[in-house]
Amino acid sequence: MPDTLSFRASLIGLALVVLAVFQIAAGPALAQSPFSAVRKVGDRVITEYDVSQRIAFLELLNASATDIRAEAISRLTAEAVQRNHARRMGVRVTPDELVEGMAEFAGRADLETEAFIAELADGGVDRESFEAFVEVGLLWRKIVGPELGPTTNVTATEIARARDVAAIRGTKRVLISEIFLPADPQYADPVAQIVGLIENARSIEEFSQIAREYSLAGSRERGGRLDWVALEQLPGQIGGPIGAAEPGQIVGPIELSGAIAFFQLRAVDSTRDIPAERVKLTYKRLLLPGGRSPETLATYADIRDRVQHCDGLDPYAAGLPDGSITDHEALMQSIPQSDAVELARLDRFETSANTVEGDNLVVLMLCRRELEQDPRPRDSQIENSLFNDRLSARSDIMLDELIADTVIVDY
Incomplete structure (x- = not known):
């Protein structure tokens, strides 16, 4: 085990040569x-x-x-x-x-x-x-x-479903810091010492200080700090652990090509939380007489088993007083609380009947949950987007099959 001075000398030596070492780490291919x-x-x-x-x-x-x-x-x-x-x-x-x-x-x-x-x-x-x-x-x-x-076809139902808030992809951004160390065998001992320092780092600043002194990456002058990056842009080997980490947590070591990497999560920002003032719901409201009587609950059970879309609810209002079934379209924040709580748990074409109004059982059916956009995308734009995504996925499968049928020889 080297003494403190010799260990420090090893680290300083590593910091001076590490960039040159990393540049030649590509190996025999260059020759x-x-x-x-x-x-x-x-x-x-x-x-x-x-x-x-x-x-x-x-x-x-x-x-x-x-x-x-x-x-x-x-x-x-x-x-x-x-x-x-x-x-x-x-x-x-x-x-x-x-x-x-x-x-x-x-x-x-x-x-x-x-x-x-x-x-x-x-x-x-x-x-x-x-x-x-x-x-x-x-x-x-x-x-x-x-x-x-x-x-390759896109149906009207798929276009409508694509407008649902649930189908809107959110983005999760992360702030991370990085440290890259050489994987060359001749530097195994000093690198092992640096790995110990990294794993014992107790703060974001301590991790950054280690990056400034020993990291190979171009971010070393910034203490390894990177700008905001979308989590989905990180490769799975890194994105998975980073996505599951808490701010301040260190992820690594991760073996990359010619290097050993460590990452520290500094902060997370998610845009998936869509504000209620921009969420518009379209739903039906059916009032069934009898409250929670066995007959009314039986009618609701029949609705739940048979009705597959919002128009299918209309026949159950036959013979009932005018106004027993109503269509609603409103922003989430303006919907009465008793309805809003029920609707928040529903997916498209699902029903709920947990509340009563007077002597009536309130049956709610969610028809659409959309993000109010300005300008609102046209159906043709959504159709083209879905078509291209579907065509791309099918072409990837076709290419995989062609590759599997091709004779490939490595030299």
């Missing part, structure tokens, strides 16, 4: 010929150059993969399969379509095509790699649309 084969997919060969180009492209796009090389190879493999399938189908992309596709992609970054290509070149990505990336996307779009589009 290979750029034209050496990495993988053969059907009759297409993925070279080391292809992989290096895709890694550079992913880094420019801020990809969050924990193993970016594996991610690059995986994507290139899928694209090779897509190209092979396009060739068998006789699908091609014209020069004009390629120009339009490149302009569309560059436009997402608010850049003209040539300006975007210049930015890519500064990051080490050549024009041909970008063209190939866009081309395969266009090929796949041409295949998926005619092949899967006609059998």
Whole structure:
């Protein structure tokens, strides 16, 4: 066990060389010929150059993969399969379509095509790699649309359900700090000592101080502190533990490519809590005579078993006094409390009958629970969004099947 001075010297030495060590941690791949084969997919060969180009492209796009090389190879493999399938189908992309596709992609970054290509070149990505990336996307779009589009349907019920507050995706943002340490065997002893310091950190400031002194990450000058990030953007290996952590809790060690990582959750912000003043309910209210008598409760049991949608409640008002069944549309905050409490627990087309009004059993049925939006999305917009999501999911399954049927050889 080193004494205090030698241990401190080891840590200082580590802090001075750690960035250089991390830069060469990519391993033997850097020493290979750029034209050496990495993988053969059907009759297409993925070279080391292809992989290096895709890694550079992913880094420019801020990809969050924990193993970016594996991610690059995986994507290139899928694209090779897509190209092979396009060739068998006789699908091609014209020069004009390629120009339009490149302009569309560059436009997402608010850049003209040539300006975007210049930015890519500064990051080490050549024009041909970008063209190939866009081309395969266009090929796949041409295949998926005619092949899967006609059998991909969106119903009116699904459009209505998509408007429900329950279907509105909330976002959870987190503030985290990070520490990255080298995984190189020659630094195992000093790293083990630093790991002990991290695991014994008792405050956010103490964790940040350790990050300033020993972390490999570019955030070290900020004490490892990162800005707000959506939890869903973090890879599962990190996002899962972070999502379950409490502020101040340290997550790690997590083994990444060439590094050991620790994260500390500093704060959480959720936008899923939608304020009541923006939630609009549409519901039916049926007054059944007899209060909680056995006959009335039997009628309600029949309603619960048979009625599948709001229009199905109307026949039960036949023969009852006028006003026994009413339609309501109101913001959550303006609904009478007795009804609001019941409706808050219901999903679309569910019923409740826990209250009485005079000699009547109050049957409530929720028809819609929507977020009041300005402007309100048109049904056609929601339909297009649902269609695209469904088509994308089906195309992913189709691609997985094509990959499974392809002979793939690693070198």
